[in-house]
Amino acid sequence: MDSPGMDMSMPMFYVGQHETKRALPVSDQLVHHAQDCGYDMLTAPITTPHFHARVLSLLSSYNQAVSEASLSSSKQPLPLIPALESVDTNLHPSDTISQLVTYTSAWIDLASPDPIIAHLSRQVLHLEIAFAAFCGVVTVVVPGPRLSASADGLSQYARAVKEALAVGSYIQLHIQMPMDGKQAGDEDEDLGHLAKFANAEYTEQQPGARLEAFSAWDAWNTVRSICRYHSRLSIALELPRRLPSLTLQSRWFSEPIRLLNIPATSFLVNAKGSFVLSKPHQIFIYRCMRLKSAPWILLTNVGPLPGVNDPDTIMDYPSGYLSPAAAADAPTPRSSMSPSPTPAEAARLVKSAGKKSSKDDPTPHLSYLRYLGRIQPNKSVIERFGGGFQDYLQSPLQPLTDNLESITYEVFEKDPIKYEWYERAITEALQDWVTEEKSTSSEDGAVVIAVVGAGRGPLVTRALNASEGSGVPVRVYAIEKNPNAYVLLQRHNAQDWNGRVTVVKTDMRAWKGPTLDDGTFGHVDILVSELLGSFADNELSPECLDGVQHVLNPQNGISIPASYTAHLTPISTPRIYTDLLARSHSGDANAFDIPWVVMLQQLDYLSTQPQDPSASQLPSNAKISQAHLEAPLSPDVQTAWEFSHPLPSTVLAQASLRRGGSAVGGGGGFTGGDGANEHNFRFSKTSFKVQDQGVCHGLAGYFETVLYAGSQGAVELSTNPVTMEEKSKDMISWFPIFFPLKNPLQVPPNSELEVSMWRQTDDRKVWYEWLVESFITVGNRRMRLSISDLQSSRSNGCLM
Incomplete structure (x- = not known):
């Protein structure tokens, strides 16, 4: 973004x-x-x-x-x-x-x-x-x-x-x-x-x-x-x-x-x-x-x-x-x-x-x-x-292959909600750790926290704040592969964190864990990351956390976030479709095969939830507030799939055996590779009722995440327009994602849209494929009206 x-x-x-x-x-x-x-x-x-x-x-x-x-x-x-x-x-x-x-x-x-x-x-x-x-x-x-x-x-x-x-x-x-x-x-x-x-x-x-x-x-x-x-x-x-x-x-x-x-x-x-x-x-x-x-x-x-x-x-x-x-x-x-x-x-x-x-x-x-x-x-x-960025198409970040600039990190750090919620999650995890009398991975009883993908260090600061607020001693590691951000992390450690943090420059998947006095490597009690993308998993959070899970305490280890779900809904957005059409005519052959990050503004939800008729009534003397200017109808947003962390050790063990073309590996798999990342394949088929005639130009994608669920309840973030107000109002770190259709689907009233979505992988990259079908029921007969192309972002997939 x-x-x-x-x-x-x-x-x-x-x-x-x-x-x-x-x-x-x-x-x-x-x-x-x-x-x-x-x-x-x-x-x-x-x-x-x-x-x-x-x-x-x-x-x-x-x-x-x-x-x-x-x-x-x-x-x-x-x-x-x-x-x-x-x-x-x-x-x-x-x-x-x-x-x-x-x-x-x-x-x-x-x-x-x-x-x-x-x-x-x-x-x-x-x-x-x-x-x-x-x-x-x-x-x-x-x-x-x-x-x-x-x-x-x-x-x-x-x-x-x-x-x-x-x-x-x-x-x-x-x-x-x-x-x-x-x-x-x-x-x-x-x-x-x-x-x-x-x-x-x-x-x-x-x-x-x-x-x-x-x-x-x-x-x-x-x-x-x-x-x-x-x-x-x-x-x-x-x-x-x-x-x-x-x-x-x-x-x-x-x-x-x-x-x-x-x-x-x-x-x-x-x-x-x-x-x-x-x-x-x-x-x-x-x-x-x-x-x-x-x-x-x-x-x-x-x-x-x-x-x-x-x-x-x-x-x-x-x-x-x-x-x-x-x-x-x-x-x-x-x-x-x-x-x-x-x-x-x-x-x-x-x-x-x-x-x-x-x-x-x-x-x-x-x-x-x-x-x-x-x-x-x-x-x-x-x-x-987001002033000036409404309906402006941006390619999703590839943080694994690209080293982000400081200004990109700075944008995320302006969020007034996300980091406060992360601090709450870490604080509650520390409090529960002490209450439940769990053993730690350190000799002195301090809870070991590793911020993986530390960037410029905002989560490191929040982890230290959580320790001070809860009174629970911690030992903090900041893991970052970006050599430029690594320099800044060292400066923060010297000037802001008083040397309380161990800064390590490496890809989190290659990190062996905290170095112990005898030269061996220890474990981490709490893994903290902010690897989520606009569709939750589109910036390879599952693959990254799988790769670093080997350092997590096998008995009591906690991942923050603990789980995340991807959500979608069909929308009409002529403005964005016009933009993509112009791009495709100007030589960008892949314009319709990229899941774009975009601050959706001028759109219409094709499938909406039933409304209370009295909700739209406004007394003549009432003051118009910001709430009245939001989308007047609540969309039907459905869950595509979920990822949870940490994974069962048996799943990671099987993935490790498959890797490298071993005898138990796949024979190339459906999409190539050895099948080492097949456990992160996903498929969903969701159905949406369409009340009024319209045109489907694509799918809007969102996510929800449970950072931590403990004795005090769940700390959650959401970009889902149905739950965002309740879970993380005014959060600005993520814009929605948009999966476009090359040819818009005309949909009649009282029809149905079925969305098929795949998360594919060949052990080297991850990409999405999507398909939309339109149906109508006449009498007792369900008839297919139209079907979109099977579109794929493989050529623009996120490299592992």
């Missing part, structure tokens, strides 16, 4: 103003005026009503020509729209072009069953994208497909979008989708919408799609899948007045949201007559704003920009400090500290200084959002520690 940055700043809210029917052309002056009003950006249509009228005229002329010629439209050449003219657009290259979010025409129908309408719509889209790209536009919003469109219509829409991405090679395309799957019906559409002009012979043949809660997400998933998860394709998500289920919210949260569109109709009016958002809206917005790439916010149809017709008007800038009436339903701010102003706010500070507040706020919706930005909850310990 690389060193994450300690980002203490709070996310900024970048807020734009959007009018679906903007009356004025968006000039540089209008952009500056919007900034004076407190907005960070404006939206602008790419073309004008004149262009709309020209397209409708062309369609009318074409239909008339077909009618007069008494020919089928299929025998008539398709109409072509001439190039844009000056009157067709108000857009032009300018200094403020980067502060505009542009919209393609909402009156086109790319998914139309009528080939004429679909053809004209594609032309309009491509003309607009090409001109926007010429002007230097970066952000373009494309109205989403009509959700009543058939599967054929969706594929047509997706193909047009894929072409548009090629037309504007630097443009970011945002597909506007309703969060709840509800879309305005035909009766609400503009009379000039091209869908109104589709030939009845085509529309009558199209049954249309059945609209459900997941309809919008399903349409988006179809589009992005056809576009192969294009990195410049994302979502402009429209928040309804009433948010859908937590499951659907979680699904959208995992997607690449770049714009949050909040219409005026989504606001509530509190008892004081002020515009506010519900608590579920606030929580969803806060969660999105904590993403590595936080979305921008668009306030839609909240009224025209105030003072547009009066350039001398000086606006009061929305600072986020609301009037008592506006803040009546909002929680008390946690402090008087506010984040740095956005660029638009900063530009307005001087102009607004000293002005008295207006009795009637000219931009109440904007003021409220600025207020939400100012009072958002503090970042958690993990968020601050």
Whole structure:
């Protein structure tokens, strides 16, 4: 795990103003005026009503020509729209072009069953994208497909979008989708919408799609899948007045949201007559704003920009400090500290200084959002520690073959929980040792402790602290193979530990034990290690502890940790899949065959545990805490396998006999080698119920460990999201592991995923293999729907 940055700043809210029917052309002056009003950006249509009228005229002329010629439209050449003219657009290259979010025409129908309408719509889209790209536009919003469109219509829409991405090679395309799957019906559409002009012979043949809660997400998933998860394709998500289920919210949260569109109709009016958002809206917005790439916010149809017709008007800038009436339903701010102003706010500070507040706020919706930005909850310990590393893929460490740098050790040592828990475990082990009157491995009765893989020595310090706290004398050995860390350990021993530690430079597996006065080697009473990886055993803790177990007291010896388990769950994570797809296209052929260490953030759990309906209810006057911003649903995380230490001596004896090709060794084994490490082979098959349709992009892996279980109970660590809060809250030493799938699995609602996982070894390296299958039960028959590739990390396995 690389060193994450300690980002203490709070996310900024970048807020734009959007009018679906903007009356004025968006000039540089209008952009500056919007900034004076407190907005960070404006939206602008790419073309004008004149262009709309020209397209409708062309369609009318074409239909008339077909009618007069008494020919089928299929025998008539398709109409072509001439190039844009000056009157067709108000857009032009300018200094403020980067502060505009542009919209393609909402009156086109790319998914139309009528080939004429679909053809004209594609032309309009491509003309607009090409001109926007010429002007230097970066952000373009494309109205989403009509959700009543058939599967054929969706594929047509997706193909047009894929072409548009090629037309504007630097443009970011945002597909506007309703969060709840509800879309305005035909009766609400503009009379000039091209869908109104589709030939009845085509529309009558199209049954249309059945609209459900997941309809919008399903349409988006179809589009992005056809576009192969294009990195410049994302979502402009429209928040309804009433948010859908937590499951659907979680699904959208995992997607690449770049714009949050909040219409005026989504606001509530509190008892004081002020515009506010519900608590579920606030929580969803806060969660999105904590993403590595936080979305921008668009306030839609909240009224025209105030003072547009009066350039001398000086606006009061929305600072986020609301009037008592506006803040009546909002929680008390946690402090008087506010984040740095956005660029638009900063530009307005001087102009607004000293002005008295207006009795009637000219931009109440904007003021409220600025207020939400100012009072958002503090970042958690993990968020601050991992700032900038969310969903960033890192190769797992190979501590046996690589000598770690000091900065890597330093990252782990920042953990506020892990080392304290280790000290507790050692303290309790020492106390139990004395209570149970066990004999020690030293002549003077001191308990012999060996910290194997000592690194820079934090566990050595904790062992000495445990001795002082418990009053039990100890003799401590620090074993480290890294020659650079060995130098630092010697310095610590001289300056910090007062020579109480014996520092030994060697691979722990080669260490023969404490040297006795007669030249022989003694035993160790307590072995302490921190060899665990993100999946518990992926950094070869079993192999390392097997190799050093020969020094452990055979009667009373204790290993800390005593056991550890690997856990997994299927997830949807489009962001990471897009990253891996780009890597594989850039020449990294093994991108999908590496179990990546990653701070998972923007994900959706496909299999969740039943929730208490009342758990999601939040009183209107309740303060939003960090807990509300965590994943709203608890995942179903299942155990893959377990390792325990010390092993029975018979197992190690058998492994020793097999090693070196002896007569009792294997004949090459299933995976090569002599079978000396076969006792560390593992296999698991786990099953997960999938409640709602989704896409499986891979498996999230976690671990739990029992450091020590004694008379006072168990001291445990966990990265499992189900148990981490209880066992080791705020622990930051380990990020989860991610096993990707080369080809995502589409899973329907009420289906089942079966995960097969192998831990393989050939006595020289250890690697994983994984396979995911999808099933559905119809009647009493269980049918397999799909199966992933059998993927293997053998070429990137951890060397022993």
